Amino acid sequence: MSALFQPFTLRDVTIPNRVWMPPMCQYSAAPEGPETGAPNDWHFAHYAARAAGGTGLIIVEATGVSPEGRISPYDLGIWNDTQVEAFRRITRFLVSQGTVPGIQLAHAGRKASTDQPWKGGAPVGADAHGWHALAPSAVAFDDIHPVPTELTADQIREIVGQFADAARRALAAGFEVAEIHGAHGYLINEFLSPHSNHRTDAYGGSYGNRTRFALEVVDAVREVWPDDKPLFFRISATDWLEEGGWTADDTVRFAAELKAHGVDLVDVSTGGNASGVRIPVGPGYQVPFAARVKAETAMPVAAVGLITDAEQAEKILANGEADAVLLGRELLRNPSWARHAARELGGDVHVPAQYHRSV
Numbered sequence: 001m002s003a004l005f006q007p008f009t010l011r012d013v014t015i016p017n018r019v020w021m022p023p024m025c026q027y028s029a030a031p032e033g034p035e036t037g038a039p040n041d042w043h044f045a046h047y048a049a050r051a052a053g054g055t056g057l058i059i060v061e062a063t064g065v066s067p068e069g070r071i072s073p074y075d076l077g078i079w080n081d082t083q084v085e086a087f088r089r090i091t092r093f094l095v096s097q098g099t100v101p102g103i104q105l106a107h108a109g110r111k112a113s114t115d116q117p118w119k120g121g122a123p124v125g126a127d128a129h130g131w132h133a134l135a136p137s138a139v140a141f142d143d144i145h146p147v148p149t150e151l152t153a154d155q156i157r158e159i160v161g162q163f164a165d166a167a168r169r170a171l172a173a174g175f176e177v178a179e180i181h182g183a184h185g186y187l188i189n190e191f192l193s194p195h196s197n198h199r200t201d202a203y204g205g206s207y208g209n210r211t212r213f214a215l216e217v218v219d220a221v222r223e224v225w226p227d228d229k230p231l232f233f234r235i236s237a238t239d240w241l242e243e244g245g246w247t248a249d250d251t252v253r254f255a256a257e258l259k260a261h262g263v264d265l266v267d268v269s270t271g272g273n274a275s276g277v278r279i280p281v282g283p284g285y286q287v288p289f290a291a292r293v294k295a296e297t298a299m300p301v302a303a304v305g306l307i308t309d310a311e312q313a314e315k316i317l318a319n320g321e322a323d324a325v326l327l328g329r330e331l332l333r334n335p336s337w338a339r340h341a342a343r344e345l346g347g348d349v350h351v352p353a354q355y356h357r358s359v
Contacts, residue, residue: 005347037077054338069107073129091174102177109187184272237289
């Protein structure tokens with residue numbers, strides 16, 4: 001049987017195949033009013049199509065644990081019960097198609113309050129539903145982003161609680177997998193990296209201090225997230241800086257600590273925390289980082305980064321480089337990628353009865 005279409009069990013949740021959809025922001029939620037941050041018809045249609053196409057796990061896009069935790073005013077959030085109820089419509093449908101519903105809990109930190117990317121993605125102010133960003137240190141991401149407000153110790157503790165509250169709501173909304181967003185230059189990644197964390201208190205300086213916030217978030221979420229459900233952590237394995245940043249060595253060390261704190265899988269990406277860096281983008285360019293974490297820590301990993309065709313994905317799994325693959329842009333292009341790959345590789349995948357003529 002194709003490795004890509006073998007089920008994968010973490011705790012008491014079995015994901016039917018290893019074709020997974022990573023979080024990809026749609027920037028399509030209402031920016032104000034009672035429906036702020038709640039998924040709408042677009043989100044339902046978007047995720048439903050990939051579930052009907054046979055995707056084993058769908059991780060809903062970065063979802064703000066607070067209003068100021070969103071990347072843009074148009075992002076999803078899970079800080080109130082209106083949002084929970086709207087998410088239930090999506091999770092019910094995903095489950096009906098045999099797809100496991102997951103959600104990424106996120107805080108954008110200093111990269112918050114930006115416009116929709118097709119409008120340029122520049123930072124926006126209060127006149128465009130924006131707000132002032134928060135960060136571990138008063139250091140701007142680049143020349144375009146404003147200098148963020150440095151978080152106090154009390155504010156850090158408040159955000160840890162917001163992650164826990166968001167996890168409770170995610171459970172009520174019907175999600176089976178929770179992922180903590182610690183990648184791409186957003187708040188947790190900002191704490192991890194000395195490039196963005198210039199603090200001199202218990203949350204900055206040494207490796208142990210810089211990882212403190214992330215582990216506090218993991219512990220708080222794991223405490224409220226049921227023991228029978230898996231917890232993921234998305235990490236940027238490197239800042240792609242020659243010096244002064246988070247490194248692959250740091251990632252391997254940290255992955256082992258995440259495992260000890262109850263994380264079940266690391267979703268391995270790279271970059272996003274330093275502007276102007278050169279990244280050797282190409283097919284599977286991030287897979288070696290996932291492979292190293294898996295080899296050196298025994299932590300289950302998912303690989304991402306320009307994985308586009310069935311043979312490529314199959315080889316990654318067959319070679320033991322990852323336990324699952326996350327297809328981003330390819331699933332945007334082809335919602336039924338899993339079904340087509342199953343036909344090519346001789347695997348089995350769920351096909352809705354209404355689509356029986358397509359088999």
